[in-house]
Amino acid sequence: MNVGFIGTGSMGSILIEAFIRSNALHAEQIIAGNRTRSKAEKLAEQYPGIRVADSNAEIAADSTIVFICVKPMEYKKVIDEISGVMSADQIVVSITSPVLIKHLEEMLPCKIAKVIPSITNYELSGATLCMYGNRMGQEDRELLESLLKQISTPMPVSEQYTRIISDLSSCGPAFLAFFIRKFIEAAVAKTGIPEAEATLLASQMVVGTGKLLTSGGFTPETLERRVAVPGGITEAALKLLERELCGVFDQLVDTTHEKYDEDLLKVEMNFLEQQADQH
Structure with a gap:
């Protein structure tokens, strides 16, 4: 073949x-x-x-x-x-x-x-x-x-979910990499930890988290609860993220869907124009 x-x-x-x-x-x-x-x-x-x-x-x-x-x-x-x-x-x-x-x-x-x-x-x-x-x-x-x-x-x-499944699977690595990059930059700026060391730690964290969410039997929700001890440091940080990122992911989905609709219209018009030219 x-x-x-x-x-x-x-x-x-x-x-x-x-x-x-x-x-x-x-x-x-x-x-x-x-x-x-x-x-x-x-x-x-x-x-x-x-x-x-x-x-x-x-x-x-x-x-x-x-x-x-x-x-x-x-x-x-x-x-x-x-x-x-x-x-x-x-x-x-x-x-x-x-x-x-x-x-x-x-x-x-x-x-x-x-x-x-x-x-x-x-x-x-x-x-x-x-x-x-x-x-x-x-x-x-x-x-x-x-x-x-x-x-x-x-x-x-289903093809009707093309855009959102692409967001999660195909665009998702870039979104996650952006989050990790910003986390590393803040760690280096605030504490002076060497960037290479922070990058290695964060990268290994992503690998381990992926395994927990696939073969480890955790969901994102249960993993949050397992790590965030009530009254602890992780819980305090999660509350900050919840407060500051409220609505950001809704806006992200809106943005990717708007661009998809724009591209879809351009493709359809391109097909129609070239078919008309052939006739």
Whole structure:
């Protein structure tokens, strides 16, 4: 089985590297291409055996599964380039949330899935959020998920929750990293603790907390209660956070949803404009 990647930017390269490092795919099974060819060639130098394609059509024609890893406004151009060479038994996987499954099913003859990966997949952990079009049968889903299981926990979800599940799974690492960075900066500024030491302590704390919330049997609420002794230091700090951050996360969700709606409208208009030009 050959797997194609149209786009080798941040997330495309993360997926390729994770699949190879996990032995889910051998480099020889991967066909990759990028608008800037040198980026794909650099990846092929790092992982000998990866084939760098001359065109998106070449990737599509020679792959069982094709991952489209480009920006939302580039999708229509890519689809126009590959639609004529794809067949009904192939699978196209979009990793971009504003491009809806219905958009792809209307323009491509193949099976369609949408997968939202996470930077955590680079360490063969975290979730991949899976959404499926009407042409994806059970065997197709199992084939795709068997690949994703090597680098993540595949989680079938409803497309209507695309934005919020992306916030939690895909954007979440950046939000958490921001919180940790600010915590470290305050620790260094207020106490003089070496930054490297504070960073190591905070990073190890995140690893341990993740294990408690997954395999450790804790929920966020029960973990808070277990750590925060009544009348103690942690409880006092949690009260501060509750008071000062009240409403911040509501605003965060509002902000990401507003940007998603804006991007979704731009994608739909782009598809409509290019279809009109063709007629």
